[in-house]
Amino acid sequence: MNASAGPKAPGGADDATTSDSASMPRSGRKVTTSNRQSPRKSGDERWKELLDVSARMFADRGYAATSLQHIADELGMLKGSLYYYIKTKDDLLYEVIRGVYWEGVANFRRITTGPGDAVDRLEHAIQGHVRYLIDNITATTVFLHEFDQLSPGRREELSALGYTEQLRDLIRAGQAEGSIRPEIDASMAALAVLGATNWIYRWYRDPGSRGPDEIGRQFSDIFVSGLVSPSRKA
Amino acid sequence: MNASAGPKAPGGADDATTSDSASMPRSGRKVTTSNRQSPRKSGDERWKELLDVSARMFADRGYAATSLQHIADELGMLKGSLYYYIKTKDDLLYEVIRGVYWEGVANFRRITTGPGDAVDRLEHAIQGHVRYLIDNITATTVFLHEFDQLSPGRREELSALGYTEQLRDLIRAGQAEGSIRPEIDASMAALAVLGATNWIYRWYRDPGSRGPDEIGRQFSDIFVSGLVSPSRKA
Amino acid sequence: MNASAGPKAPGGADDATTSDSASMPRSGRKVTTSNRQSPRKSGDERWKELLDVSARMFADRGYAATSLQHIADELGMLKGSLYYYIKTKDDLLYEVIRGVYWEGVANFRRITTGPGDAVDRLEHAIQGHVRYLIDNITATTVFLHEFDQLSPGRREELSALGYTEQLRDLIRAGQAEGSIRPEIDASMAALAVLGATNWIYRWYRDPGSRGPDEIGRQFSDIFVSGLVSPSRKA
Amino acid sequence: MNASAGPKAPGGADDATTSDSASMPRSGRKVTTSNRQSPRKSGDERWKELLDVSARMFADRGYAATSLQHIADELGMLKGSLYYYIKTKDDLLYEVIRGVYWEGVANFRRITTGPGDAVDRLEHAIQGHVRYLIDNITATTVFLHEFDQLSPGRREELSALGYTEQLRDLIRAGQAEGSIRPEIDASMAALAVLGATNWIYRWYRDPGSRGPDEIGRQFSDIFVSGLVSPSRKA
DNA sequence: GATGAATGAGTCTTCATTCAT
DNA sequence: TATGAATGAAGACTCATTCAT
Numbered sequence: 001m002n003a004s005a006g007p008k009a010p011g012g013a014d015d016a017t018t019s020d021s022a023s024m025p026r027s028g029r030k031v032t033t034s035n036r037q038s039p040r041k042s043g044d045e046r047w048k049e050l051l052d053v054s055a056r057m058f059a060d061r062g063y064a065a066t067s068l069q070h071i072a073d074e075l076g077m078l079k080g081s082l083y084y085y086i087k088t089k090d091d092l093l094y095e096v097i098r099g100v101y102w103e104g105v106a107n108f109r110r111i112t113t114g115p116g117d118a119v120d121r122l123e124h125a126i127q128g129h130v131r132y133l134i135d136n137i138t139a140t141t142v143f144l145h146e147f148d149q150l151s152p153g154r155r156e157e158l159s160a161l162g163y164t165e166q167l168r169d170l171i172r173a174g175q176a177e178g179s180i181r182p183e184i185d186a187s188m189a190a191l192a193v194l195g196a197t198n199w200i201y202r203w204y205r206d207p208g209s210r211g212p213d214e215i216g217r218q219f220s221d222i223f224v225s226g227l228v229s230p231s232r233k234a
Numbered sequence: 235m236n237a238s239a240g241p242k243a244p245g246g247a248d249d250a251t252t253s254d255s256a257s258m259p260r261s262g263r264k265v266t267t268s269n270r271q272s273p274r275k276s277g278d279e280r281w282k283e284l285l286d287v288s289a290r291m292f293a294d295r296g297y298a299a300t301s302l303q304h305i306a307d308e309l310g311m312l313k314g315s316l317y318y319y320i321k322t323k324d325d326l327l328y329e330v331i332r333g334v335y336w337e338g339v340a341n342f343r344r345i346t347t348g349p350g351d352a353v354d355r356l357e358h359a360i361q362g363h364v365r366y367l368i369d370n371i372t373a374t375t376v377f378l379h380e381f382d383q384l385s386p387g388r389r390e391e392l393s394a395l396g397y398t399e400q401l402r403d404l405i406r407a408g409q410a411e412g413s414i415r416p417e418i419d420a421s422m423a424a425l426a427v428l429g430a431t432n433w434i435y436r437w438y439r440d441p442g443s444r445g446p447d448e449i450g451r452q453f454s455d456i457f458v459s460g461l462v463s464p465s466r467k468a
Numbered sequence: 469m470n471a472s473a474g475p476k477a478p479g480g481a482d483d484a485t486t487s488d489s490a491s492m493p494r495s496g497r498k499v500t501t502s503n504r505q506s507p508r509k510s511g512d513e514r515w516k517e518l519l520d521v522s523a524r525m526f527a528d529r530g531y532a533a534t535s536l537q538h539i540a541d542e543l544g545m546l547k548g549s550l551y552y553y554i555k556t557k558d559d560l561l562y563e564v565i566r567g568v569y570w571e572g573v574a575n576f577r578r579i580t581t582g583p584g585d586a587v588d589r590l591e592h593a594i595q596g597h598v599r600y601l602i603d604n605i606t607a608t609t610v611f612l613h614e615f616d617q618l619s620p621g622r623r624e625e626l627s628a629l630g631y632t633e634q635l636r637d638l639i640r641a642g643q644a645e646g647s648i649r650p651e652i653d654a655s656m657a658a659l660a661v662l663g664a665t666n667w668i669y670r671w672y673r674d675p676g677s678r679g680p681d682e683i684g685r686q687f688s689d690i691f692v693s694g695l696v697s698p699s700r701k702a
Numbered sequence: 703m704n705a706s707a708g709p710k711a712p713g714g715a716d717d718a719t720t721s722d723s724a725s726m727p728r729s730g731r732k733v734t735t736s737n738r739q740s741p742r743k744s745g746d747e748r749w750k751e752l753l754d755v756s757a758r759m760f761a762d763r764g765y766a767a768t769s770l771q772h773i774a775d776e777l778g779m780l781k782g783s784l785y786y787y788i789k790t791k792d793d794l795l796y797e798v799i800r801g802v803y804w805e806g807v808a809n810f811r812r813i814t815t816g817p818g819d820a821v822d823r824l825e826h827a828i829q830g831h832v833r834y835l836i837d838n839i840t841a842t843t844v845f846l847h848e849f850d851q852l853s854p855g856r857r858e859e860l861s862a863l864g865y866t867e868q869l870r871d872l873i874r875a876g877q878a879e880g881s882i883r884p885e886i887d888a889s890m891a892a893l894a895v896l897g898a899t900n901w902i903y904r905w906y907r908d909p910g911s912r913g914p915d916e917i918g919r920q921f922s923d924i925f926v927s928g929l930v931s932p933s934r935k936a
Numbered sequence: 937g938a939t940g941a942a943t944g945a946g947t948c949t950t951c952a953t954t955c956a957t
Numbered sequence: 958t959a960t961g962a963a964t965g966a967a968g969a970c971t972c973a974t975t976c977a978t
Contacts, residue, residue: 043961043962046962062296062298062382062383064296064298064299065298065383067946067947067948068947068948068949069946069947069948077962077963077964078963078964078965079948079949080949080950080951080963080964080965080966080967081962081963081964081965083948083949083950084961084962084963085962087949088948088949089947089948089949145379148296149296149299164437181459183455184452184455184456185444185448185452187443187444188444188448188449188452188453188456189452189456191430191433191434191437192430192452192453192456192457193430194433195429195430195431195432195433195434195436196425196426196427196429196430196433197429198429198433199425199428199429199430199432199433200425200429202429203398203425210419210421210422214419214422215422218418218419218422218423218426219422219426221417221418221460222418222422222423222426222457222460222461223426223456223460224460225415225459225460225461226455226456226457226458226459226460226461227456227459227460277937280937301971301972301973302972302973302974303971303972303973311937311938311939312938312939312940313972313973313974314938314939314940314941314942314974314975314976315937315938315939317973317974317975317976318937318938319937321974322973322974323972323973323974511940511941514941530764530766530850530851532764532766532767533766533851535967535968535969536968536969536970537967537968537969545941545942545943546942546943546944547969547970548942548943548944548945548946548970548971548972549941549942549943549944550970551969551970551971552940552941552942553941555970556969556970557969557970613847616764617764617767632905649927651923652920652923652924653912653916653920655912656912656916656917656920656921656924657920657924659898659901659902659905660898660920660921660924660925661898662901663897663898663899663900663901663902663904664893664894664895664897664898664901665897666897666901667893667896667897667898667900667901668893668897670897671866671893677889678887678889678890682887682890683890686886686887686890686891686894687890687894689885689886689928690886690890690891690894690925690928690929691894691924691928692928693883693927693928693929694923694924694925694926694927694928694929695924695927695928745958748958769950769951769952770951770952770953771950771951771952779958779959779960780959780960780961781951781952781953782953782954782955782959782960782961782962782963783958783959783960785952785953785954785955786958786959789953790952790953791951791952791953
């Protein structure tokens with residue numbers, strides 16, 4: 001549930017940070033782009049603050065265990081006032097997740113469909129994914145851990161064509177071009193890669209030791225070495 | 235939260251059911267009549283039933299989103315009656331997690347400290363972990379997903395000496411004996427392996443296609459190939 | 469809304485009483501018929517009390533304007549405790565209405581299908597309806613005034629085959645047998661009779677002056693005189 | 703509460719719509735776009751629109767169940783903006799009721815104090831009342847159903863000198879002049895007449911069958927026949 | 937072993953209302 | 958004439974928990 005109190009077991013370290021910021025104007029709401037430096041916050045800023053606080057609390061305690069009261073307290077407003085910005089609590093979860101999801105998938109696709117042979121792209125995809133994930137660790141944590149708490153309709157909306165399929169296709173492409181071992185099950189390999197990288201949200205802590213780049217390099221090394229065909233290695 | 239409705243993105247498969255214990259459609263609180271005229275359950279049987287039902291519901295909806303009412307309904311008793319068996323709701327979560335955790339860790343240790351060189355043991359550890367995880371997918375899901383919802387005291391109790399450390403030490407041993415590449419960061423590698431395997435609870439579905447053994451073989455192949463030193467490979 | 473504060477205009481007097489009592493075990497609930505004279509109220513008694521209080525408050529302030537807090541206060545319990553007895557607030561409205569409705573319709577049918585010619589039965593039906601209505605003025609008020617606030621499903625359930633149709637058919641029977649004037653539109657006449665009698669809940673007050681019998685006699689006199697055919701009058 | 707969903711029982715017809723002002727399906731808060739590019743409504747027009755919409759919604763859902771949000775949505779403005787026109791929600795109810803009430807009473811008085819003997823005036827009063835009520839069915843519904851929801855002060859203000867008294871006095875006059883049966887209790891008779899006519903708002907539907915005139919004729923026939931003295935009838 | 941009845945705090949959500957702009 | 962942003966109180970409903978029987 002929590003980036004800062006993950007289980008030590010099956011992969012844990014301790015005590016985290018959050019650095020990403022959620023953006024995006026909410027669905028049906030015109031936003032006045034009025035003066036920016038007034039002490040009184042504009043609605044737009046408030047909305048971003050709200051998403052930020054929500055993401056942080058959802059990541060820390062879990063969606064179900066976070067009450068609107070908690071969020072309102074943190075924002076210094078009354079819980080009823082939140083309903084000026086949202087229609088249901090689910091809206092908050094949705095906006096937080098939609099944000100990282102869309103950007104993340106787009107980012108991922110840019111790499112997997114970019115230049116280079118399959119192995120190169122795999123390497124970059126792993127490193128890029130790791131970096132994105134860590135740069136947006138809070139929202140990512142919410143996405144990865146609380147996805148199933150979304151209302152069914154929204155869960156479905158976001159389910160289309162995601163990371164796994166892209167990665168699987170990339171690996172298959174590598175097999176076709178001979179750069180990746182043919183005996184590998186592309187689906188399994190894709191799931192292994194994504195499992196290893198996604199799991200980061202369970203143990204990542206502020207760069208006590210390894211930062212995003214170091215992690216990305218290590219992970220891509222392992223997987224590339226694990227998947228590459230002997231011929232291409234040479 | 236849910237073994238059967240994981241996000242498609244960062245590593246999902248699709249729609250099916252968990253396989254370890256008879257799973258239930260979660261629509262509309264129906265009371266299981268299955269255990270109505272049984273000769274009269276002993277207290278011990280009732281307790282196991284309670285843990286079973288709890289595990290299933292925690293895996294399906296998440297701990298925070300599962301009420302004692304839900305559980306009692308499923309058992310065909312009143313929620314107040316649950317307090318004959320437990321002192322607080324947290325007891326249920328604790329018992330479910332403690333079960334898989336202890337057995338799982340013991341299992342893991344048996345392999346990592348068993349016979350063979352480090353690479354052999356790594357291979358067996360991955361395959362064994364995958365199999366255990368899938369054989370106990372419901373409880374494992376609860377363990378992996380709801381660990382942070384445990385009361386602080388119990389979280390701590392279970393946190394000691396886990397999988398990561400054992401695996402890291404195994405890899406280091408391999409580096410010491412020369413069977414594993416020295417440029418690998420053992421901690422990172424351990425986290426990659428556990429991430430890939432643990433993540434299984436997010437996408438595993440009834441053996442439509444790949445069963446535990448196939449998955450174990452593929453995963454261990456990838457990681458062994460990725461970590462082994464050229465010398466030992468030859 | 470209210471038997472005790474009806475508008476003076478289109479027909480009002482002032483300040484009322486309540487004398488009916490709601491009964492009926494609620495839908496899905498077994499009721500222990502345990503000891504009756506314990507100082508501690510049994511659940512059955514509590515349920516009746518709850519319906520009674522609800523009826524009174526719905527009649528006084530209106531359904532929508534009555535909060536569960538009001539009801540709980542009157543009963544000396546916490547509002548959350550009411551949910552031991554009901555599933556939603558609508559249950560209370562439904563039970564109150566269902567009670568008077570079923571009994572009332574049955575009562576009415578007994579008379580309209582009883583012995584005597586149509587005019588006799590009309591006379592008795594009016595008097596019986598007036599009496600029943602006044603004897604159950606509180607629940608009747610709720611029924612007549614708050615019916616539309618019922619959830620759609622339940623509104624429908626109770627809508628079948630009601631008073632109007634029975635009365636219309638009785639009048640038609642009278643026309644067929646020649647005791648009621650043929651130029652009368654039976655539907656209109658039925659609606660006139662029911663309007664006049666139902667409206668009583670808007671102005672009836674404790675027998676300051678006219679009691680149920682007197683009112684029944686006056687009303688039946690007017691309508692019988694208004695509908696009877698000259699031949700039968702003679 | 704509702705002219706279009708009255709209980710079938712104690713006097714109902716069935717399913718249709720009210721007819722005085724264009725009624726609206728109540729599903730899902732849609733904002734009427736009908737008044738979007740009009741040349742710019744004057745404040746007076748807006749005020750009338752507001753009263754119209756309020757009346758319609760109060761008639762449809764009941765006063766207490768209608769929120770200012772609903773009304774604002776329908777008008778295409780924000781709920782806070784309503785406070786330019788009103789001071790409290792009660793103002794809306796008051797204005798709607800005051801309108802029909804004053805005009806209706808004046809209308810009624812014009813007839814009961816007009817030319818003709820008591821029986822003639824009674825006949826015209828019934829027909830006139832029925833017509834007025836149906837011509838203004840929405841506001842009348844609000845008046846008849848929601849009167850008690852008015853704030854105490856305003857309830858009192860409107861309570862003085864109403865229909866019942868005028869009608870009772872007319873009947874007494876008829877008894878005095880010998881055209882109405884002496885054994886009739888004038889108060890009861892007045893209440894019967896007003897009950898029958900007022901109740902119309904509970905069952906009236908768009909002139910599927912009977913229109914205002916037909917209803918008026920039938921009702922006045924019944925009551926005149928029921929009250930007239932044998933001597934005057936001859 | 938379990939029920940029946942309740943508690944008290946908390947859940948999400950809606951309300952009428954305010955007021956600076 | 959309105960909007961945008963909030964308030965504060967109350968709404969219905971749910972929760973984990975208790976305890977006498």
